[in-house]
Amino acid sequence: MIGKKIYRFTEIDSTQDFAKEIADEAEEGTIIIAEVQKKGRGRLNRVWFSPPGGVYLSVILKPPLSQNFFPPISLLASIAVAKAIKKLGLNPSLKWPNDVLLNGKKVAGILTETNSKWKAVILGIGINANLDIETFPEELRETTSIKKELQKEIVIDNFIKDLEYELNQVYFLFIESRLAYILKEWKSFSQMFNRRIEVRTPTEVIEGKAVDLDEDGALLIEMSDGSLRKIIAGNVKIL
Numbered sequence: 620m621i622g623k624k625i626y627r628f629t630e631i632d633s634t635q636d637f638a639k640e641i642a643d644e645a646e647e648g649t650i651i652i653a654e655v656q657k658k659g660r661g662r663l664n665r666v667w668f669s670p671p672g673g674v675y676l677s678v679i680l681k682p683p684l685s686q687n688f689f690p691p692i693s694l695l696a697s698i699a700v701a702k703a704i705k706k707l708g709l710n711p712s713l714k715w716p717n718d719v720l721l722n723g724k725k726v727a728g729i730l731t732e733t734n735s736k737w738k739a740v741i742l743g744i745g746i747n748a749n750l751d752i753e754t755f756p757e758e759l760r761e762t763t764s765i766k767k768e769l770q771k772e773i774v775i776d777n778f779i780k781d782l783e784y785e786l787n788q789v790y791f792l793f794i795e796s797r798l799a800y801i802l803k804e805w806k807s808f809s810q811m812f813n814r815r816i817e818v819r820t821p822t823e824v825i826e827g828k829a830v831d832l833d834e835d836g837a838l839l840i841e842m843s844d845g846s847l848r849k850i851i852a853g854n855v856k857i858l
């Protein structure tokens with residue numbers, strides 16, 4: 620069960636790194652939460668700005684499945700975050716592969732890391748909860764926070780409990796291999812399907828119509844000649 624054991628820190632370098640250190644011995648579902656991270660990490664080696672007021676947590680997952688089945692974990696985490704935010708009365712959307720947006724701006728990010736040694740997935744979630752975006756470094760001001768969108772602060776502990784609940788719900792579906800349902804839920808939070816999009820991958824820029832996700836969570840795009848392309852990583856812009 621996710622959240623049966625929780626480590627809480629007022630300050631840490633990165634919950635993700637601590638989770639990796641204890642991953643071998645830790646029980647499945649162990650959560651590491653910090654109020655502040657000094658070396659928070661985002662995807663693609665970016666820094667994750669982690670001042671007080673945000674939610675920074677990592678979950679150690681040990682799914683009883685082969686590692687080939689791990690890719691959808693970041694999709695399911697983004698669904699859980701979106702649902703917890705929706706409960707606050709906001710209207711989140713998801714941007715492929717796993718950013719959570721409010722009013723088109725990023726409010727939360729997910730980082731999943733695994734390797735064959737740990738046989739575990741470290742699921743990192745960073746949420747701009749009670750943050751004032753004006754205090755963010757210049758290059759990060761294009762993001763938003765729950766506080767900004769709601770015009771008030773939330774009770775972080777209650778929010779984390781809701782998030783735990785949602786994570787448990789969707790993780791259970793994953794263990795039960797109910798992938799089709801998870802993909803359907805993810806798609807219901809996304810605004811890109813049946814629209815023209817541009818995807819920037821590390822090597823090229825691709826334009827086409829977003830048609831679906833495959834069972835690994837890869838994005839399927841219909842090209843102008845009618846062929847389908849499968850995209851595993853990239854940055855999406857709706858045109």
Ligand code: BTN
Binds near residue numbers: 633661662744
């Ligand atoms: C992204 O780039 O969108 C992913 C951000 C993930 C940030 C979280 S905060 C908790 C955990 N610890 C880290 O150092 N990173 C992740």
